Amino acid sequence: MKNRSFPSIILASIPMATAITFISSLLLACSSKPEPEAVEALIDDSQTDEAIVVYSSRNEHLISPVFALFTEETGVNVEFTTGKAGVLIERIKAEGANTPADLLVTVDAGTLGYAAQQDIFQPLDSAEVNTRVPVYLRDDNDYWAGLSLRARTIVYSTERVQPEQLSSYQELGDKKWQGRLCLRTSKKVYNQSLVAMLIAEQGEAKTEAIVSSWVANLAIPPTSNDTKVMEAILAGQCDVGIVNTYYFGRLQTKQVDLPLALFWPNQSIDAISGVHVNVAGVGILKHSKNVAQAKRLVEWLVSDNAQALFAGVNKEYPINDGVDINSQVASWGTFKSSPLPLSQAYILQPAAVKLMDRAGYK
Numbered sequence: 497m498k499n500r501s502f503p504s505i506i507l508a509s510i511p512m513a514t515a516i517t518f519i520s521s522l523l524l525a526c527s528s529k530p531e532p533e534a535v536e537a538l539i540d541d542s543q544t545d546e547a548i549v550v551y552s553s554r555n556e557h558l559i560s561p562v563f564a565l566f567t568e569e570t571g572v573n574v575e576f577t578t579g580k581a582g583v584l585i586e587r588i589k590a591e592g593a594n595t596p597a598d599l600l601v602t603v604d605a606g607t608l609g610y611a612a613q614q615d616i617f618q619p620l621d622s623a624e625v626n627t628r629v630p631v632y633l634r635d636d637n638d639y640w641a642g643l644s645l646r647a648r649t650i651v652y653s654t655e656r657v658q659p660e661q662l663s664s665y666q667e668l669g670d671k672k673w674q675g676r677l678c679l680r681t682s683k684k685v686y687n688q689s690l691v692a693m694l695i696a697e698q699g700e701a702k703t704e705a706i707v708s709s710w711v712a713n714l715a716i717p718p719t720s721n722d723t724k725v726m727e728a729i730l731a732g733q734c735d736v737g738i739v740n741t742y743y744f745g746r747l748q749t750k751q752v753d754l755p756l757a758l759f760w761p762n763q764s765i766d767a768i769s770g771v772h773v774n775v776a777g778v779g780i781l782k783h784s785k786n787v788a789q790a791k792r793l794v795e796w797l798v799s800d801n802a803q804a805l806f807a808g809v810n811k812e813y814p815i816n817d818g819v820d821i822n823s824q825v826a827s828w829g830t831f832k833s834s835p836l837p838l839s840q841a842y843i844l845q846p847a848a849v850k851l852m853d854r855a856g857y858k
């Protein structure tokens with residue numbers, strides 16, 4: 497893989513139809529010299545309909561139908577390559593001014609903040625984005641904006657836990673949950689962002705006490721992913737855990753009568769916070785050669801049509817109110833989310849990582 501040139505990497509990960517379009521345009525570029533009028537037409541065409549290139553850490557099956565709808569509605573092709581966020585960010589940095597990419601789509605405000613800090617974005621500078629995306633789900637410096645919302649919330653066994661026994665994230669450290677709690681590893685950015693937001697709300701000392709109390713209640717060592725947290729609850733190894741909502745949705749799709757349910761913590765009127773939410777988001781690359789079209793795609797992604805699909809396909813929440821929520825997601829009920837600016841998730845991440853280490857959260 498590392499020795500392959502960029503076009504072959506892109507072709508390896510883009511849908512066949514897009515690949516054929518891409519190959520056709522390459523072949524066209526190599527064909528015999530066209531008449532002057534034809535040259536003009538080709539130039540005009542490339543200026544208006546040049547394909548947009550997206551690097552995405554969001555999986556192909558989640559973005560492919562969204563970009564297909566964009567192409568259907570606008571006639572503009574989207575070529576994308578997928579990979580792990582860290583790898584894509586390093587690649588963008590290495591490619592520098594020569595990057596063929598226009599946009600980075602990735603997940604978690606911690607990762608988006610890291611990407612912004614690496615100086616790979618330019619401001620979105622879009623009144624449309626500012627209108628459609630709530631301010632707490634956008635970067636303070638306008639380098640990225642959320643495209644869909646996921647909640648990181650409590651999941652519990654409906655066979656062994658009554659929802660009345662639950663109340664808040666911090667309460668999962670209560671003695672009654674000793675040997676009954678499962679958590680994903682602290683190495684995952686989702687948990688780093690969750691703890692960063694707890695620091696923002698409650699301060700470092702209180703958050704350290706909360707995380708230490710969670711560690712004391714763990715039934716098994718932290719798992720490698722959210723699904724394993726729920727599998728451990730189903731296997732009777734623990735009774736409660738913390739997961740992103742869409743992982744619950746995926747498991748529920750496989751098993752309709754799943755003996756698990758979501759609980760929305762920190763909802764009492766005097767609670768200083770609410771449910772911790774995070775985003776999948778997007779930024780326009782500093783070295784994009786196609787800024788106008790890139791911006792057009794970003795603005796389309798926050799439109800009603802695109803929002804229903806972008807969020808629904810991964811069982812997430814749309815970024816803006818008024819857009820239909822996927823019916824399965826809607827069945828989980830409504831909740832008050834933490835209003836803290838998500839940019840805090842990145843700013844406080846180093847403190848969160850150190851705090852989890854001190855608390856013995858592996």
Ligand SMILES: [Fe+2]
Nearest residue numbers: 603686740743
């Ligand atoms: Fe995820």
